[in-house]
Amino acid sequence: MTSLPREAPETRLGLVIDLDTCVGCQACVVHCKEWNTGGYPGPLSDLMPYGPKPMGAWLNRVHGFEAGEGADGRTVHFPKSCLHCEDAACVTVCPTGASFKRQADGIVLVEESKCIGCGLCAWACPYGAREMDPVDKVMKKCTLCVDRIYNENLPEEDRVPACVATCPASARHFGDFADPESDVSRLVAARGGYDLMPEMGYKPTNKYLPPRERAPAREERLPDIAPEGGFLGWVDRMLTAMG
Amino acid sequence: MHPARSIVLFTSASGAGYGLLALLGLLGPTGLLPQERGFGAAGLALALALVVLGLVSSTFHLGHPERAWRALSQWRSSWLSREGVAALLTFLPAGLFALGWVFNGEMGGGWALAGWTASLGAVVTVACTGMIYASLKPIPRWRHPLVLPLYLAFAALSGLLLLNALLAGSQRGIALATLIALALVWIVKLAYWRAIERAAPAATPESATGLGKFGKVRLLEPPHTGSNYLLDEMGFQIARKHARTLRGLALLIGGALPVLLIALGIVTGGVVQAATALIAAVAGLVGIVLERWLFFAEAKHTVNLYYGDRPI
Known part of the structure; x- marks a missing residue:
């Protein structure tokens, strides 16, 4: 059923991604691929992985951006995976019912046995969250590791998405956005978490935390080496004159 | 967007087929067109052949064409599904209309109604095709209000x-x-x-x-x-x-x-x-x-x- 849930889900699971602490190490990208190729959406195929034109389905990718100029500019590592939107057009455009959003927790999933591989859901996603599997010819996407977060065979601390579990900088957080007291809700409130491309009106669940403000850069003057003069003062004057 | 040959062919061929079907269904019963069976047969055969060519070519860009029948199920939310349903339903009155004109040489009464219904079905199907594109917000050049017209x-x-x-x-x-x-x-x-x-x-x-x-x-x-x-x-x-x-x-x-x-x-x-x-x-x-x-x-x-x- 590709109509969206009529009532807002009681829990809205998603991620908070901290652009201030992400170091761009790609560990989340690799762990995502590793877990999911054997998990719910697996296998995630690659074509020619060691050949001249490697190409394959990945559910999480880290882009690198520069924002602003000069000393005030930032280099920002920017992880991007499915945002599990509230108004998920990728679900409503699906002609077969393969794409759906769960009433219970808001996770957007694909039932691959129903997918005809038409690609319309990928067209409908402004964020590029869905990728067609080059071998299976069905659409693959982030499942929020639905086969980890409820998995009672895993120790409790591992019941988070693979990308969150593996992040060495704690730049990714998993939780329930419907609960205002949850860690993710508090983080969003405290750090000014925001939506990507809000003008599209998809109401993404995942939120991004902006890089923190920092004191404006100013040109530092080094202290005089020997304000009292003497031999060091003479050397300082000479070197300054030569420089 | 990648202009897949199958989709370019699908939208233009089925568009032409439905356009011709709509005109034949609309004008045939009014007597504005030649009433001979031969003309009806040629026109309707061309229209339906273009429609079928378009529909068949549209399945070539699917990863799993064998599951295409599933695309008829989500007409409540999906324009692609609606298009499939409208396309299939249009074959019914179009077939009846062809039966009347080509085999019975008749276009009055119920046969005329079948012609007009086929016309309407053709318009609805093409409108659904247009809406598939016109409803996609991430592609502003398709989201434009002139796309459907x-x-x-x-x-x-x-x-x-x-x-x-x-x-x-x-x-x-x-x-x-x-x-x-x-x-x-x-x-x-x-x-x-x-x-x-x-x-x-x-x-x-x-x-x-x-x-x-x-x-x-x-x-x-x-x-x-x-x-x-x-x-x-x-x-x-x-x-x-x-x-x-x-x-x-x-x-x-x-x-x-x-x-x-x-x-x-x-x-x-x-x-x-x-x-x-x-x-x-x-x-x-x-x-x-x-x-x-x-x-x-x-x-x-x-x-x-x-x-x-x-x-x-």
Whole structure:
């Protein structure tokens, strides 16, 4: 059923991604691929992985951006995976019912046995969250590791998405956005978490935390080496004159 | 957007088929067209063949065509599903109408109703096709309010071109209607091209990343060195280089040339009229295929903002 849930889900699971602490190490990208190729959406195929034109389905990718100029500019590592939107057009455009959003927790999933591989859901996603599997010819996407977060065979601390579990900088957080007291809700409130491309009106669940403000850069003057003069003062004057 | 041959062929062929079907279903019972069974058979066979060709070619771009039947299930939310349902339902009245005209030689009463219902079904199906594209927010050039009217208009125009060719240009009313349609439809298309050139961007690298408060946002390093599905499917760039030339060619072959040919036919009559009507239809349809190719190739998807594209 590709109509969206009529009532807002009681829990809205998603991620908070901290652009201030992400170091761009790609560990989340690799762990995502590793877990999911054997998990719910697996296998995630690659074509020619060691050949001249490697190409394959990945559910999480880290882009690198520069924002602003000069000393005030930032280099920002920017992880991007499915945002599990509230108004998920990728679900409503699906002609077969393969794409759906769960009433219970808001996770957007694909039932691959129903997918005809038409690609319309990928067209409908402004964020590029869905990728067609080059071998299976069905659409693959982030499942929020639905086969980890409820998995009672895993120790409790591992019941988070693979990308969150593996992040060495704690730049990714998993939780329930419907609960205002949850860690993710508090983080969003405290750090000014925001939506990507809000003008599209998809109401993404995942939120991004902006890089923190920092004191404006100013040109530092080094202290005089020997304000009292003497031999060091003479050397300082000479070197300054030569420089 | 990658202009997949199967989709370009699907939208233009099924558009032409439904356009012709709509005209035959609408005008046949009114007596404005020749009533002979042969004419009905030729017209309806051509229309349905184009429709079937389009529908079959649309399944070629599916990863799993054997599951295509599932696409009929989600008509409550999906325009693609609605299109499939409308296309299949239209075959019923169209078949009945063909039965009446071709096999019974009748077009009154219930048979007329079947013709008009087939007409309506054709319009609804093409409207659904247009809405598949017009409902996609991430592709501003498709989201444009002229996209749906243009899908309907080009279907009607290709139907008229085919009908005029079938009539060998001999019906003054249809020939004149085709001339007027050619002018009107291409003027609207020109207005669409002008509008999308001048439209304010729907999204920017700054809004896509939320980093605009630091200044202009540039891609520093892409997430992967090779290509991927997103770039192959939505990063198509060839048409932008030749967009103006291709638009000019579409307008020339699909608009100006048929206008000249049909006008020449009206003036001269006879064999020339039949030949010009036929060549005008072929040229017109080639122009429409070119137009449809550009519709895909020129469209830009917001995902490109994450790969270093300018505001879209």
